[in-house]
Amino acid sequence: MNKDRKKQEILGVTAKSVGRILEEENLDFEKLQEIRMRAEKPLMIVYDNREMILPSTSTSGHLVTKEEIRETLDYVSQYSLYAYEQEMRQGFITIEGGHRVGVIGKVILEKNEVKNMQYISSINIRVAHQILGCADSLMKYITKNMKVCHTLIISPPRCGKTTMIRDIIRQISDGNRYVKGCTVGVVDERSELGGCYLGVAQNQLGMRTDVLDCCPKAQGMIMLVRSMAPQVIAVDEIGTTEDIHAVEYAMQCGCRMIASIHGSGMDEAAAKPVLGELIRKKRFERYVILGNQNHPGEIREIYDERGSLLYSG
Numbered sequence: 001m002n003k004d005r006k007k008q009e010i011l012g013v014t015a016k017s018v019g020r021i022l023e024e025e026n027l028d029f030e031k032l033q034e035i036r037m038r039a040e041k042p043l044m045i046v047y048d049n050r051e052m053i054l055p056s057t058s059t060s061g062h063l064v065t066k067e068e069i070r071e072t073l074d075y076v077s078q079y080s081l082y083a084y085e086q087e088m089r090q091g092f093i094t095i096e097g098g099h100r101v102g103v104i105g106k107v108i109l110e111k112n113e114v115k116n117m118q119y120i121s122s123i124n125i126r127v128a129h130q131i132l133g134c135a136d137s138l139m140k141y142i143t144k145n146m147k148v149c150h151t152l153i154i155s156p157p158r159c160g161k162t163t164m165i166r167d168i169i170r171q172i173s174d175g176n177r178y179v180k181g182c183t184v185g186v187v188d189e190r191s192e193l194g195g196c197y198l199g200v201a202q203n204q205l206g207m208r209t210d211v212l213d214c215c216p217k218a219q220g221m222i223m224l225v226r227s228m229a230p231q232v233i234a235v236d237e238i239g240t241t242e243d244i245h246a247v248e249y250a251m252q253c254g255c256r257m258i259a260s261i262h263g264s265g266m267d268e269a270a271a272k273p274v275l276g277e278l279i280r281k282k283r284f285e286r287y288v289i290l291g292n293q294n295h296p297g298e299i300r301e302i303y304d305e306r307g308s309l310l311y312s313g
Helices: 003-011 016-024 066-076 081-090 161-174 217-227 241-252 266-270 273-280
Strands: 032-038 043-047 050-054 092-094 100-110 113-126 151-155 184-188 209-213 232-235 256-262 286-291 298-304 309-312
Touching (some): 016 043, 066 113, 161 209, 209 217, 241 273
Parallel strands (some): 151 256, 151 286, 184 209, 184 232
Antiparallel strands (some): 032 043, 043 050, 092 100, 286 298
16 A cells, blocks of 8 residues: 555544644654544554653653544544444444554443443554465465465554455465465455455455455355355454364365454464364464464464474574
8 A cells, every 4th residue: 555545534534633644743654553542542553562651852741632532433433423333333434445443432232232332431453464475485385285274364453464364365376386376255344454444455465366344254154155165264363162163074175264353372272162172183283372472473383283393483
């Protein structure tokens, strides 16, 4: 994504006063990760993996007002929060460019389920970053005989797993020297992989990819198998028992799986109740452990289904 375009997309949805502060900091928007606005609290950003209070020339920072939060919401929702009621139920709105705007406030319940949200008190703008080619060094390990291996990516938070999966999807879909181009079905429950805006993926996921946006992972995997006959299914952050069962179902239907979980390594993944059973059954053929000691998306280790170490960074 063009740097100027990304800057325009972000400044276009922030309150004018907040936008001026961001501009005065002369930030590289490729390094900007989050903008956190909390009513009556300092304006904060995550920049190049560091938390900063803005403006940087002030020790106490700029105190965000309720009016600035309201103005930002107006821009994000194009002055119609009602039109984004479905997204608000999940706690975020995806905007042009695939950036995700998380919102927190008073929850409105209906039959014990979240119906909407009001009195928004906090906003977190998560800036979308796509790094084309970040999975280049990984592809030879997660493919075999020009086919995709069932792969589980294990990663602590903020280690670049979503960015990595996104590029894996693109390369599998388009095809390269390691894999023949495949139809890929993506269940994008939180609109992070495709970053869909008005139904169109803002990130490059390849020519043979179909995205099921804002759909629960377990239901989405079954829907894709039945409706789109994908050769590969990709999901980010599986966790529930239903998710794991849906993964196994898709595998049994002949789909190759690319999935991720939060974790620090193989031992932690194997200790998870239902997922551990899949690991013991050797359902996954590759395990990729990510870290960020030197940079996000750093590949620490790769194991095969027997637990043999294939790569150590």
